[in-house]
Structure formats: structure tokens, C-alpha cells
């Protein structure tokens with residue numbers, strides 16, 4: 001065993017990364033602000049530390065003699081953890097702070113697409129002044145999405161005509177005091193994610209996934225980090241064609257070509273509209289929950305991808321099991337606005353059955369596992385069809401009962417998937 005991998009982050013996404021790496025011929029260490037029991041059990045060592053502190057992460061990487069690091073969440077990338085690890089001689093699979101701006105600064109991201117003529121850019125304007133932004137809303141003919149330029153954990157965006165009225169959007173801008181905003185054309189369609197491994201100019205894409213951002217069933221309620229997600233037994237999703245999928249891949253390729261020296265995961269969040277594929281945002285990391293759909297079907301050894309990236313060798317071609325996946329998150333009641341944290345939850349892993357269980361933002365203490373203010377755990381069903389995978393996931397939710405927890409049971413159910421198909425058919429039918 002020549003490699004020692006340090007995994008940074010303690011959510012469901014990182015538990016999925018840990019499981020993928022645990023199958024590899026490498027020693028594995030983890031660090032996060034919370035003690036994730038799933039990662040801690042798979043790893044040779046686990047340290048709780050502030051992962052946005054580059055010095056603390058590097059010190060632990062050195063202590064365990066890490067040869068590679070994988071940075072899961074965006075906050076450490078934004079604070080320069082990948083820069084610091086690379087400087088310390090530990091190859092970080094994750095972009096440097098400057099390259100991570102593709103996610104961490106939405107104004108930069110839109111201007112970058114504009115400068116490099118990357119397809120899929122909606123009409124947008126950037127603002128540093130609340131009055132000017134509100135005036136733009138008054139004058140704009142149509143609905144707008146209001147987006148704080150910085151990181152908000154997926155919870156800062158307000159879409160006029162969907163979640164809020166124009167008046168509510170203006171009140172939000174005045175009250176929330178963001179120093180920079182992006183206002184852009186509201187896109188109507190179906191959202192999907194395509195994630196890709198990137199290093200040395202190579203791009204290796206993974207199957208499309210659809211996340212569910214809204215907190216409640218039927219896509220109601222506030223935006224969250226993502227309540228659950230599904231993927232099909234092929235690259236595209238049921239509501240899209242292979243050409244739609246390839247349009248997204250072409251956008252990712254154009255982005256990588258324009259980014260100099262990007263390494264790590266590049267996550268494209270797309271909207272399939274009547275006029276084609278548009279970019280909602282890019283992330284500089286795996287999606288959470290999307291990583292839990294993708295990594296369990298990845299047949300290529302994740303370690304081989306990381307080592308090739310470090311050695312500046314061509315990234316291996318990826319193969320995937322032809323299985324559909326459905327992921328459902330259990331979150332603390334009240335999440336995301338008033339999450340009730342600090343509850344002890346009992347998880348009976350045996351009753352997960354054929355499903356995979358991923359621990360997320362929970363904290364393992366001496367007397368049990370406690371919820372935090374974020375998503376608690378996820379179950380993932382794998383099967384030949386989305387319908388079958390959904391049933392596997394649903395049965396596995398019995399691991400914890402639902403006391404104090406909230407789940408979107410509709411994710412992956414045939415009715416909801418059919419609604420997505422009907423939505424796109426309607427958008428595409430001649431008007």
C-alpha cells in the first residue's frame with residue numbers, strides 16, 4: 001500500500017467518497033468538524049478539526065503522511081485548503097482558491113462564461129448596490145432569479161414568480177444586506193446535474209443526476225442543500241435525450257478548456273429549457289447528495305483517477321454499473337430555516353437491507369449519534385430501474401424511524417418522475 005489519502009469533510013458526500021476509497025489499495029484518514037461515524041469506521045484515523053483552517057488540515061495531512069488529499073466541501077476550497085496542501089507537498093484533488101471562484105463567486109462565474117463564450121449563459125447583471133438591484137427588478141420585463149454572489153449553502157437564491165413576488169424579492173435584497181448580487185433571467189425547465197473529474201485538461205463525466213432542492217414534497221418550501229436525488233441506469237435522465245446530456249458535457253468541456261490548470265471535481269448544474277441546456281451554476285466539488293448516486297455505480301477505482309491526476313497522466317476512462325439509484329435524505333425537523341439540532345438518533349444499520357446508508361452532518365459522541373443543524377443521514381437504493389431503486393431506499397428509511405426527522409418521500413417515485421417528463425414534453429411541444 002503506497003498511497004495514503006486524507007479525506008476532508010464529514011457529510012454524506014464524504015462518506016460516499018470514503019466508501020469508494022475504502023475499496024482501494026490505500027490507507028485512508030478523515031478530518032471534519034463533526035465526527036461522522038461512517039467515515040470514522042472506514043478510516044485508519046479520524047480527527048475533528050476546523051476544515052476551513054488550512055494550517056490545521058495540513059498539520060494532520062503531515063502527521064498521517066498523506067500522499068493525496070480529497071477535499072469534499074466548498075468551504076475548505078474557498079479558504080485555500082487545496083493551495084496549502086499542494087504547497088505542503090500533498091497533492092490535493094480539489095481546485096485552488098482562485099479556481100474555486102467558479103463556485104464561490106457567482107458574479108465571477110457569470111463573467112467568466114461571458115468572456116469565454118461558454119454556451120448556456122442566461123442573461124444576467126451584477127450589482128453592488130441594493131437600490132440599483134431593486135430598480136432593475138422594477139424595470140425588467142419578466143421574472144428574475146436573485147442570487148447572492150457568495151456561498152450560501154444553496155439557500156440564498158430567490159426566484160421571482162416561483163418562490164417570491166417581485167416585492168418580496170426587493171424586501172429580501174434590502175433586509176439581507178448582501179454586498180454583491182447577481183440578477184439573472186429566470187430559467188424554466190427541469191434541473192439536472194452532471195459531474196466530471198478534471199485534471200491536466202482531461203474531463204471524465206459521470207451519469208446525470210436530478211437533485212431536489214426544495215424542502216417539502218411536491219417541490220414546495222424553502223431551498224435546501226438538497227433533499228435527495230436519482231439517476232437512471234444510463235447516462236441521461238428519463239426526461240432528457242442523449243443529445244441534451246451531450247450538450248451539458250460540451251458546456252463542461254468548454255469550461256475546462258477555458259479554465260487554466262483546474263483540478264478536482266467540476267459540477268455543472270443545468271436547466272433543460274425549451275431552448276436547450278442552460279447553466280444554473282458550477283460547483284468546484286462533488287454534489288451532496290449527487291455523490292451518493294454517482295460513486296456507488298462507479299466501477300473504475302477512484303484511487304486510480306486520483307493517482308493519474310497527480311502524476312499528470314491521462315485520467316482513466318470511467319465505467320459505471322448500469323443501475324439506477326435513488327437517494328433520500330433524512331434531515332432534522334425544521335431544516336433548513338429552524339433546524340432542531342442536538343437530538344440523539346438511533347440508527348439500526350441492519351435494517352438498511354439492500355440499501356446503502358450514509359451518515360451526514362451528525363456528530364458521534366460517547367453516548368450516541370446526535371443531529372446538527374444540517375442533513376442527518378441518507379439512504380440509497382440501487383436497482384435496474386428508478387422505480388425499483390426508490391422502493392429499496394424507502395424501505396431502508398426504517399433504520400431510524402422518523403422521530404424528529406423529515407424526509408421527502410416523493411423523490412424517485414413514478415408520479416414525480418412522470419411529472420418531469422410531462423413538463424419537458426409540454427415545454428418542447430410547438431407553442
Ligand code: AMP
Nearest residue numbers: 145154157159184185186187213280281
Ligand atoms: P444555485 O445556488 O445557483 O444552485 O441556485 C439554487 C437554486 O435556485 C437552483 O437549484 C434553482 O432551483 C434556482 N435557480 C438558480 N438560478 C436560477 C435561474 N436563473 N432560474 C430559475 N431558477 C434558478
Ligand code: GLY
Nearest residue numbers: 211226287288289
Ligand atoms: N446538491 C447541490 C450541491 O451539492 O450543491
